[in-house]
Amino acid sequence: AQTVTQSQPEMSVQEAETVTLSCTYDTSESDYYLFWYKQPPSRQMILVIRQEAYKQQNATENRFSVNFQKAAKSFSLKISDSQLGDAAMYFCAYRSVYLRDDKIIFGKGTRLHILP
């Protein structure tokens, strides 16, 4: 079974600085999708970015980018120019492309604090 591990329960970063959140996963599949979700205090789950495993190029969405290392099964999220609104819980997630197992598996989350 696939697993997703986020080893940093909490992190802090100074406003305007860059921070990287770590995520590793375990799978025997060669094709899959990876996601980062943001959960602010409002508790709404918001999709931040996604990565297709067969694509070598790292995904980027404005100030958010990922470092996808398929061989190492690593999928970190980099937030540049951190803003107060980035304070939230961040979840790394894995989804199989095989319909027999069509559900997303979430990590335990990393709580990110932004220091003014």
Place this chain on the structure above:
Amino acid sequence: DAGVIQSPRHEVTEMGQEVTLRCKPISGHDYLFWYRQTMMRGLELLIYFNNNVPIDDSGMPEDRFSAKMPNASFSTLKIQPSEPRDSAVYFCASSPPGGFAYGYTFGSGTRLTVV
């Protein structure tokens, strides 16, 4: 698009009472998921449906929990009888056909408190 709509947003009930949580997925989405979130266990998948049919209910904690999807636009999660350990935030999420390329769209969640 109104997104995934859950009701109620908050629910406080007494132990032993029946609780029903409701979800309306995004029109055209054929996958619907129910998750439970607690501090201790994080996000746990309870059950998911595809085209209104339950596909995997292995995450349902026990017989006190049941879920239905009578049509493509409505699902319920029922707890009977409720217990204090059921206190959590319950999320509903939906995903479109061929949805493995996409993440889910989540509802705002229902915070359940059982006293």
